[in-house]
Amino acid sequence: MSAILSVKDIVAKRGRRFRLRIKDFAIQAQEVVALIGPNGAGKSTLLTILACLTAPDHGYLLFGDTVVTKKNALSVRRQLAVVFQEPLLLDSTVLENVSLGLKLRGQKDGAEEKALAWLQRFGVDGLADQNALTLSGGEAQRVSLARAFALEPRVLFLDEPFASIDLISRTSLVAEFKSVLTGTGTTAVLVTHDFSEVLALASRTVVLDQGKIQAQGTPEEIAADKKWGNLAKGIELNGMAIYR
Amino acid sequence: MDFIGQGFIKAFELLWTGNKEVYTIALLTIKVSGTATLISLVLGVPSGLYFAVSRFRGREFLVGALNAGMGLPPTVVGLWVALFLWRRGPFGFLGLMYTPTAMVIAQTIIALPLVAGLTMTAVQQLSPKLRLQILALGASPLQFWWLILREVRLGVMAAVMAGFGRVIAEVGASMAVGGNVRWYSRVLTTSIVLEVNKGNFSLALALSFVLLLISYSVTYWLTVLQQRRRQT
Numbered sequence: 001m002s003a004i005l006s007v008k009d010i011v012a013k014r015g016r017r018f019r020l021r022i023k024d025f026a027i028q029a030q031e032v033v034a035l036i037g038p039n040g041a042g043k044s045t046l047l048t049i050l051a052c053l054t055a056p057d058h059g060y061l062l063f064g065d066t067v068v069t070k071k072n073a074l075s076v077r078r079q080l081a082v083v084f085q086e087p088l089l090l091d092s093t094v095l096e097n098v099s100l101g102l103k104l105r106g107q108k109d110g111a112e113e114k115a116l117a118w119l120q121r122f123g124v125d126g127l128a129d130q131n132a133l134t135l136s137g138g139e140a141q142r143v144s145l146a147r148a149f150a151l152e153p154r155v156l157f158l159d160e161p162f163a164s165i166d167l168i169s170r171t172s173l174v175a176e177f178k179s180v181l182t183g184t185g186t187t188a189v190l191v192t193h194d195f196s197e198v199l200a201l202a203s204r205t206v207v208l209d210q211g212k213i214q215a216q217g218t219p220e221e222i223a224a225d226k227k228w229g230n231l232a233k234g235i236e237l238n239g240m241a242i243y244r
Numbered sequence: 245m246d247f248i249g250q251g252f253i254k255a256f257e258l259l260w261t262g263n264k265e266v267y268t269i270a271l272l273t274i275k276v277s278g279t280a281t282l283i284s285l286v287l288g289v290p291s292g293l294y295f296a297v298s299r300f301r302g303r304e305f306l307v308g309a310l311n312a313g314m315g316l317p318p319t320v321v322g323l324w325v326a327l328f329l330w331r332r333g334p335f336g337f338l339g340l341m342y343t344p345t346a347m348v349i350a351q352t353i354i355a356l357p358l359v360a361g362l363t364m365t366a367v368q369q370l371s372p373k374l375r376l377q378i379l380a381l382g383a384s385p386l387q388f389w390w391l392i393l394r395e396v397r398l399g400v401m402a403a404v405m406a407g408f409g410r411v412i413a414e415v416g417a418s419m420a421v422g423g424n425v426r427w428y429s430r431v432l433t434t435s436i437v438l439e440v441n442k443g444n445f446s447l448a449l450a451l452s453f454v455l456l457l458i459s460y461s462v463t464y465w466l467t468v469l470q471q472r473r474r475q476t
Contacts, residue, residue, distance in 0.1 A: 077380065081380065091394070101382055104381050104383050
């Protein structure tokens, strides 16, 4: 099976400091990969490189068999979607926000109907005409998820998407998200500090530390790992990234 | 104190009867300051966007200069523009000294750092991740800049208001490069100074009312536009 996205020999630096050094990493179709690790491990850096938002200092990104370059980065990016920890909605109506990505990608016909359907799927269609900046945190993140799914991405990237939501809303949103993810068979990469999310959503877990991949396997394998199991249990208990 | 009351009455008379000189001066003021603000908008907004988002060698120096430029004394600007446009100056051959064009040039130099600087600040107040989010949505470079501009439209409007307010109120530069020539390069601020010096308070008052009216009307119109856009 060929990978949808892969990185080869990538290095990312900030100044002289290495933030990421990965020899080989690939994402296969329909898998949900969770990236876990302590703060500063390089999870978000890897996510932005995979999502074609930043270029590595060395090495390259492959989309299928095609090397991603400055020239084709936009067309690759237009087949992906990203949800960040903050909803990052624009100063316009909810419906405009959700249909924006489709319009930017040249899919103007039926964009609003599609956007409305996804808003409905996440239970926020009643807010369609409201300014997106007036929503509560939970509502805004639902809109943000609807916006990403409306794009029908080949790979969906999520950078701690549930971290800023209160516990009660988070539980129901994770459940809804899981049902949508399973229903659509979307390939996803999830950065999280909450191992319960890993257990609920991921098919593969990748442990990053000091910019390197330290371990990978199913969430259960990572939880049972001598070294990294403690890390996993720690975050399951605390729901936070206090690993060591 | 009578002369103040008489001044008010005379001022309203001049405005009510459509005094040709007052209206000529007012129209030139709008033309000069409006054109300078428009040029500052066209040059300043893209510069502000670029400075806010890009990283390049010498950026700090340019941003520092931009911030310092926000407080440029109009008289100093007038002096430097005059030096360049003077008959024996580098651009003397253009014959622009003591023309409304020279006043537009000077006022543009005054407003430009303000428009660019305030636009830059408005963009920098956006979350850096919002830029990544816009790219992630699939925006091309042109779509990216357009969306960023749309997000900071309130800040840009504030920049335009500040720029227009500054140039319509300045005297030094217009006096230095326009020469305050009657029926030709006389604007509201320069003629107010002249009439005050002559002791002609009624005309000075009339002109000051017009200046306040123009300044308030333009700012009010921009504010309405700004607030209406905020609500949509």
